[in-house]
Amino acid sequence: MIKYNLKCHNKHEFESWFSDSKEFDRLKNKKLVECIFCGSKKVEKSIMSPGVLNGKKEVNFFRDKTNKDLIKFKKDLQNLRKFVEKNFQYVEKNFANKVREVYYDKKSKKNIYGTTTKEEREELKEEGIDLVSLPWIDKEN
Numbered sequence: 001m002i003k004y005n006l007k008c009h010n011k012h013e014f015e016s017w018f019s020d021s022k023e024f025d026r027l028k029n030k031k032l033v034e035c036i037f038c039g040s041k042k043v044e045k046s047i048m049s050p051g052v053l054n055g056k057k058e059v060n061f062f063r064d065k066t067n068k069d070l071i072k073f074k075k076d077l078q079n080l081r082k083f084v085e086k087n088f089q090y091v092e093k094n095f096a097n098k099v100r101e102v103y104y105d106k107k108s109k110k111n112i113y114g115t116t117t118k119e120e121r122e123e124l125k126e127e128g129i130d131l132v133s134l135p136w137i138d139k140e141n
């Protein structure tokens with residue numbers, strides 16, 4: 001699952017989850033993505049760089065799932081993790097600084113991931129850099 005910050009042509013901003021990065025484009029082409037405020041179908045992604053959150057909050061999210069769904073959901077998350085590891089460069093604790101490097105260097109098209117503190121995320125947000133947080137799950141179990 002990937003969370004995108006979306007923005008319609010009336011500048012409404014909202015968040016939505018998609019099963020992968022292609023699903024947004026697929027749904028958009030079918031005109032199935034619409035603004036939750038005004039129903040506009042002119043919706044664009046407004047994310048800059050993906051971020052990965054390593055926290056306990058996401059784990060609690062699993063509780064309400066039945067076991068079968070949980071297994072499938074875990075599998076999806078594991079696949080998502082593999083996808084990120086394959087396509088994104090891990091920058092560890094330097095994430096906040098690296099995000100700025102990528103964000104302010106217009107030529108850079110790097111995909112990076114790492115962990116941030118809540119404070120760092122808020123600082124980046126103030127600079128106009130929105131991150132995407134993903135639930136991070138162990139490969140085994």
Ligand SMILES: [Zn+2]
Binds near residue numbers: 009011035036037038
């Ligand atoms: Zn709207």
